[in-house]
Amino acid sequence: MDLNTVVEMRDARNRGTWRPGDAWLGGGTYLFSEPQPHVRRLLDLSRMGWEPVRLTPTGGLEIAATCTIAQLSRFAGRADWPAAPLFEQCCRAFLASWKIWNMATVGGNLCNGLPAGPMISLTAALDGVCRLLSPSGSVREVPAKDFVRGAGVKDLRPGELLRSVTLPARALASRTAFRQASLYGLGRSGALLIGARDPIDGELSLTVTASTVRPIQLRFAVPPNREAVREAVEHGVRPEEYFDDIHGLPAWRRHMTFRFAEEIRRELVEEAGR
Structure with a gap:
């Protein structure tokens, strides 16, 4: 869908000052699915260069907000944790086309806050912790199970960006x-x-x-x-x-x-x- 209220698209690496009417653009599968009359400027995250999925020094798993469902599925398919099958089960719960799989992001699914969001289910069940970046550069962490407060209601302050979700090694061994x-x-x-x-x-x-x-x-x-x-x-x-x-x-x-x-x-x- 064309977003005819958008007048500017900027690289998120040089986003400058956050202002009302800005929206983070990840995969765009939600943003371009319906009218967004309040959006005036898109801040494109595609060039941030975040590694989609990586193991942490403590044996946990950090999933970048820009990681696509396809990337997460491929990574988890090679893993040998006891909880590994859960990743594919949640990815398949999208019941989405290959186009959505290859564009939709983990962060977008969480930030939409829809009750049926399977990445919300996955990260909450495995004791994930959301890392949030503010426009000023400060960092805040929120348990994934508390990040979504209601249907479409998230624990996001104006201008905050979901950077990643980290799953602890102990949960992956469940x-x-x-x-x-x-x-x-x-x-x-x-x-x-x-x-x-x-x-x-x-x-x-x-x-x-x-x-x-x-x-x-x-x-x-x-x-x-x-x-x-x-x-x-x-x-x-x-x-x-x-x-x-x-x-x-x-x-x-x-x-x-x-x-x-x-x-x-x-x-x-x-x-x-x-």
Whole structure:
């Protein structure tokens, strides 16, 4: 879609002073998908030169905001972490064309803040930390699970830029379980839940996304039974936090959340103990 309100496009390396009407341009798959009447200037991130994915000195993984879904999928496909299959599962949850895969970015998916954003699901479930850069040059870090506060609402201050998301080595060593549902064969996720079992102390985390307006993470210090998981979901997700749109009614999303939570518990607790 043509953005007929944009009057200037600048290289983000020489962006100068941030001003109202500016927008960061990564892959552009959202920016050019619908009218953006408030946008006057695009700051192009394509020449920033950030390495898409790199291992950190502590064995974690840093994913640049400009990393495309295709780049992340290729990198994770060669990895041998126990959590490696989760990357491809979340990439495939886009149900997107090859054009979107090769243009859409991890950072764009997070910064859109849509409940169905699978990169939000991935980074929140693996205890990711978002690194944010302000126009003044200061750096701020926010847990990925807290970065999205509601449907389309992010913890981003005016002019801030998401630079990267770092996943710790301990999370990458977790056993994971993935569940996703959509009302349509090629539809947007209506519920996406991820379970992760800590490799050291056995703690189980359950991250609820897509069915809720924001990521909600539940943790169990000891292996939970069916009743414990149901009670945690019942009290951990308020009724008004279930998302309501054309891709699923709140009652259906709630039902799938309880169903998937129990399936994940069985997979990571009961079946793992056999």
